[in-house]
Amino acid sequence: EPEVTQTPSHQVTQMGQEVILRCVPISNHLYFYWYRQILGQKVEFLVSFYNNEISEKSEIFDDQFSVERPDGSNFTLKIRSTKLEDSAMYFCASSSQGGETQYFGPGTRLLVL
Amino acid sequence: SQKIEQNSEALNIQEGKTATLTCNYTNYSPAYLQWYRQDPGRGPVFLLLIRENEKEKRKERLKVTFDTTLKQSLFHITASQPADSATYLCALEGGSQGNLIFGKGTKLSVKP
Numbered sequence: 349e350p351e352v353t354q355t356p357s358h359q360v361t362q363m364g365q366e367v368i369l370r371c372v373p374i375s376n377h378l379y380f381y382w383y384r385q386i387l388g389q390k391v392e393f394l395v396s397f398y399n400n401e402i403s404e405k406s407e408i409f410d411d412q413f414s415v416e417r418p419d420g421s422n423f424t425l426k427i428r429s430t431k432l433e434d435s436a437m438y439f440c441a442s443s444s445q446g447g448e449t450q451y452f453g454p455g456t457r458l459l460v461l
Numbered sequence: 462s463q464k465i466e467q468n469s470e471a472l473n474i475q476e477g478k479t480a481t482l483t484c485n486y487t488n489y490s491p492a493y494l495q496w497y498r499q500d501p502g503r504g505p506v507f508l509l510l511i512r513e514n515e516k517e518k519r520k521e522r523l524k525v526t527f528d529t530t531l532k533q534s535l536f537h538i539t540a541s542q543p544a545d546s547a548t549y550l551c552a553l554e555g556g557s558q559g560n561l562i563f564g565k566g567t568k569l570s571v572k573p
Binding site for chain 1 (some may be wrong): 479492493495497499504505506507539550552554557558561562563565
């Protein structure tokens with residue numbers, strides 16, 4: 349069964365460093381999402397991506413964040429200058445249609461020191 | 462803005478009993494509502510989607526109801542098993558592109 353994959357599974361970085369989180373969505377899906385979950389808190393929407401552009405973003409998704417689909421299979425989230433409060437689990441998700449079932453990846457646990 | 466409340470942070474039940482989890486929302490009625498399961502350190506896994514014009518949906522031992530008047534969804538697991546122990550998340554549409562607003566979840570523990 350097709351699944352969403354994410355790399356790395358864990359990332360430790362120093363405050364102020366740039367990180368890139370990678371995702372491979374399910375191949376025939378058209379809608380892509382990033383969510384994050386701070387430890388012990390709820391899953392929060394960051395950004396949605398459709399037709400090679402950002403379709404919606406939350407207040408969390410400020411100028412430090414960017415997304416890209418560089419090659420038709422990968423979907424990346426870049427945090428330009430990490431802050432301590434960026435420490436969280438980051439989930440990528442994809443769906444075949446907006447507003448339908450989303451398939452989540454296993455997540456990348458980011459720790460900013 | 463839309464707020465979601467999952468009334469119980471934790472629910473403990475005996476194996477074989479029916480677990481009932483509640484999800485309430487405060488603002489506009491969404492076109493659909495979804496339930497996900499999340500195990501520790503893992504991503505959410507889709508379980509069921511119910512649309513605003515549907516009262517009830519079933520899948521094996523799972524049942525979801527959706528009452529737009531009460532602004533509430535109930536999620537039932539019948540004949541619960543220890544393997545059903547997990548956190549269950551309620552999610553509503555958050556925008557036109559399908560992004561989801563999640564509740565904080567209810568942690569279900571099924572004791573043998």
